[in-house]
Amino acid sequence: NAGVMQNPRHLVRRRGQEARLRCSPMKGHSHVYWYRQLPEEGLKFMVYLQKENIIDESGMPKERFSAEFPKEGPSILRIQQVVRGDSAAYFCASSPPAPGVGPGELFFGEGSRLTVL
Amino acid sequence: AQSVTQPDIHITVSEGASLELRCNYSYGATPYLFWYVQSPGQGLQLLLKYFSGDTLVQGIKGFEAEFKRSQSSFNLRKPSVHWSDAAEYFCAVGASDYKLSFGAGTTVTVRA
Numbered sequence: 001n002a003g004v005m006q007n008p009r010h011l012v013r014r015r016g017q018e019a020r021l022r023c024s025p026m027k028g029h030s031h032v033y034w035y036r037q038l039p040e041e042g043l044k045f046m047v048y049l050q051k052e053n054i055i056d057e058s059g060m061p062k063e064r065f066s067a068e069f070p071k072e073g074p075s076i077l078r079i080q081q082v083v084r085g086d087s088a089a090y091f092c093a094s095s096p097p098a099p100g101v102g103p104g105e106l107f108f109g110e111g112s113r114l115t116v117l
Numbered sequence: 118a119q120s121v122t123q124p125d126i127h128i129t130v131s132e133g134a135s136l137e138l139r140c141n142y143s144y145g146a147t148p149y150l151f152w153y154v155q156s157p158g159q160g161l162q163l164l165l166k167y168f169s170g171d172t173l174v175q176g177i178k179g180f181e182a183e184f185k186r187s188q189s190s191f192n193l194r195k196p197s198v199h200w201s202d203a204a205e206y207f208c209a210v211g212a213s214d215y216k217l218s219f220g221a222g223t224t225v226t227v228r229a
Binding site: 041105 | 121123153155158159160161162163166207209215216217218219220221222
């Protein structure tokens with residue numbers, strides 16, 4: 001499968017624990033984006049990363065959330081001290097770096113569903 | 118702030134019948150508009166997009182959408198649905214190539 005890979009697909013955590021969600025972009029893609037879908041709502045942009053750089057984190061909650069995209073390995077979205085309100089589907093998308101890729105041409109994974117008990 | 122409303126949570130349509138999914142947006146300038154589809158067990162896939170020019174946009178899988186500025190709408194249509202079109206459809210608006218706001222989605226069920 002050459003698509004965007006996210007794992008785990010489902011994650012259950014108790015309040016106060018940490019959640020780590022991983023995203024491997026499509027082969028050849030160096031841009032990664034994280035989106036969150038709260039229940040009954042649409043996906044909302046959280047953060048945009050390139051290798052070893054956070055380009056835009058304007059959609060990230062100010063506390064407890066962090067994201068990284070290291071030189072090697074997948075991108076990680078980390079949520080510390082989870083609360084019930086963090087229960088959501090978290091989608092990762094990637095895009096290639098080459099010019100000519102137009103707006104919105106993001107390739108999405110299947111999402112990781114976090115449930116906080 | 119940008120936002121998207123998809124008024125229909127769930128639509129059921131017979132195979133071979135036409136389909137129209139509604140999308141209304143709120144945005145201060147000329148938006149980038151998109152429709153994505155998510156089939157069961159799959160990631161979101163881009164169906165079509167509108168940036169400028171012809172307001173009737175053709176996409177993949179036989180879908181088209183029409184941008185109507187006066188109505189702030191970007192409705193998706195297909196003349197004849199196939200059972201494989203059963204999925205969840207998301208409309209999105211964006212100011213840039215990645216900072217998109219999505220609607221809550223419309224689930225389409227196709228009956229034989």
